[in-house]
Amino acid sequence: MITTDLTMALPEIFLACAATTLLLFGAFRGEQGASFISALSVAVLAIAFGLIFLGNRPEGVAFGGLFVVDAYGDYMKLVVLVAAGFGILMTQRFIEREGMDRFEIPVLMVLATLGMLMMISANDLMSLYVGLELQSLSLYVIAAIRRENLKSSEAGLKYFVLGALSSGMLLYGSSMVYGFTGATDFAVIGENLSVALSTGGVPEIGLIVGLVFICAAIAFKISAVPFHMWTPDVYEGAPTPVTAFFASAPKVAGITLFARVLSDPFGSLVGEWQQIIVFVALASMILGSLAAIKQTNIKRLMAYSSIGNIGYALVGLAAGTQAGIEGLLIYMTIYIFMNMGTFACILSMRQKGTMVENIEDLKGLSKTSPLMAFALTVFMFSMAGIPPLAGFFGKYVVFAAAVDAGLTTLAVIGVLTSVIGAFYYLRIIKVMYFDEPTASFDKPIGGEMTLVLTVSSVFIVFFILFSSPIMDGAALAASALFAG
């Protein structure tokens, strides 16, 4: 019994043990160990990736229903691990240059990743909460890691205070759901609800309020409008590679969790939550595209861009169908690569040994470093959704699912906002190609950056050619979510 449970949670257990070992190792090794621990952390994530991808774990629930293993979770875990691996890879060089190389950073990132995997596998309101807390707590610390820097401390504090508030909302909502359904287990909640609804009952208002609170809390974690206020400040204040990490892996984990919570226990309340998701998706898309226009700091711009992207992903969730979830999965996969690639470019924006982060500083990049300019162009075009790049397919699948589900207005507004969004993505391309260069960036950008840049741009450009494994994986994952 317990052996099966442990086998099913093997990747998580491995990550937990590895993180504590790395921590001990770092503590004994002292300050010099940071880069070594960083490399080890990437290796650890790679092994976890292998355990999920190759390991033949039994599917089903473990630990008395607290933990679930299915194709849906596995797919998203792989995406999260890739994102986290890229994140750690990009961090090391940066923290060395900035003189803040502390071995705790990669260890905390591994722990945050562990939290994300636990969120994805959560099958109970309680395990949802502990996973979410593990992830958030690690992220609060990483955001504030540059403690002598006012902006970083502010970012950490803001993130922490608002995050604590959202955790409170989650708990409040969970307690209400527990009170009205008598269970915290997703399967039991779903069963109780469908039994109650099939006997002609209407959902209790208290249950709906609880659901709304849970939605609000998760929307906060994925920074969907109207719970996005913290995003620009935190993204701007946190060290850039940390921002890259924030914008990718936690979002994937959060939205995965969101989809699981809404379709698993509350699947029979689709009419109730659909309107919430439609509103949140609309607001995120509109705000993400409009507010980004006047940004001059590229990290803030990416913050609004990530808000917008979450909006598009939520369109898939709003559809409430299997095709919608499939779209969501594909969208998030592509988003990770676009995001990581863009941040690799941002991280390479160094002039005379210091970071610059204004859009102005990109002037004439095509002349000073044409390859990087090309890569950034690819990412921007992809974000804008221009075919045949990957970003187009991401948007296409979610909008198609929304139209199929009868949410034509939502899809139309989505297309309109992505046109508006294209404006500021194209503006960056314009700055790079048509403005005169003022100063060139430091070279070389480093092996890790080159790797991340190459992998992401190859993925984005050639997605059209080898999309079928990802499409198939997503389809399998989505059907797993709807089978249960």
Added chain:
Amino acid sequence: MAELWEGYALPTIIIVAQIMAIVGPLLIAVAYLTLAERKVIGAMQLRKGPNVVGPFGLLQPFADAVKLMMKETIMPSGANRIVFIMAPMLTFILSLVAWAVIPFGEGLVVSDINVGILYLFAISSLGVYGVIMAGWASNSKYPFIGALRSAAQMVSYEVSMGLVIITVLMCVGSLNLSDIVMAQKGDYGLLNWYAFPLLPMFVIFFISILAETNRSPFDLPEGESEIVAGFMVEYSSMSFALFFLGEYANMILMSAMAAILFMGGWLPPFDIAPFNWIPGPIWFSLKIAFVLFCFLWVRATFPRFRYDQLMRLGWKVFLPFTLFWVLLTAGVLVGFDLLPAAH
């Protein structure tokens, strides 16, 4: 009317009588503990100690008490009045309420609750509030430094104390104090007391209660040579007397806790003829007196710790060691199948 008498009035009277039966002797014990302290330390330093008031100085504590009560209560002008007055009262009350769960003999206990040891631990962890409130409310530097020292010290040593208690609890399988005592009853008499199988834990527990009661060599909160009298600088008269009473009553309480956890409570050292004629409460008092003697002995022997050494000892020595010992005990209990049966 009869119902009122039987249901409410009579139990109340009984409880009040029980409380009186504990508090009265306790206060006298506190009074004579102060005398014992001066006598014992005097003897160790080849002095006579107080010997003028009454035969052998036996009336000295009462003379001290009368003196303290006659003095004027001084309230510093910048003090926070309510908190300032509440602090000594809190210290004193806390040192008394804990006695509710202490078993003096088999069945001789006011309230035999299931989680007795946790109650004791909780009350002893509250003791810090008296000190910290006094230090803050005095609105003066030395008391404040004393309060901060005390807060950090007590919180630090509580951790290892908790782990020590956990070790004992694992051997007993119950949180009830009477059960803890009875679990130490066995064929080998004295050797069954946890002080022997868990000797290292007993030593750590003893050192931790020195720190928990702010006694020498951990009396930094009041360290008179550097911060005059710490949190008690501004206190005088009755409020000072309450602190004094509280501190000594706490010492007795902690000694009683040590006697229960490690020295078989009211059990005689050997369950044979001359020993088991003597009633349990007397054995219990003797054990408490022994631990108290060790308190005084330590005070007469060791110099005061430096603050960083104090913290180092608590966090870097006791905490890892007790943690290790908890694991070891658990391992032995499981490995040799010695786990206590469910009560």
Added chain:
Amino acid sequence: MIIQALVFYVFAAVTIAAGLMVITARNPVHSVLFLILAFFNAAGLFVLMGAEFLAMILVVVYVGAVAVLFLFVVMMLDINVEKARQGFKKYLFIGGAIGLVLLVELVLILSSVVSTDVSVVASVPIPAIDDVHNTRALGQVLYTKYVYLFEASGMILLVAMIGAIVLTLRKREGVRRQVIADQVNRSREEAVEIKKVSSGSGI
């Protein structure tokens, strides 16, 4: 039963009053002290419910440790309450509105509870308090049924600890630390040098 009810109302009333004082007291230290009072009374309520283990743990952990450190910090900070309250009026309206909405929601929920079909609710078996006392009951599920949550909470606390150390530990230059091992390992030869001094000539 009358006494129980009376005690309940005393604990409950003091908890609420103390909670109110926490947010209205002008002096932050008083606020913390009232918070402690509230914790204490909450522990009393737990005892009344027969959850004596939780009550004691609440006192040990929250009152005995967390609140002490909290008080420690609040006492050391020189908080200007007047300044902190400047925004109070500005946010009173919006805060009040949100509070009102929540209140209305709660009332709606409470009124709907009355009509709830009881058969749907509370399907989880709870062992009766008489069968097994709650310390044992908690122990029986904590390391078996909920071991996953227990371990996960352990990880969360580990992260909190790492975070606290990372964000506060400063390596200061030029601090001389006591290394006890070095002190103990010092031998007489390296500590003192004995010289023969011939009389009358000085060193």
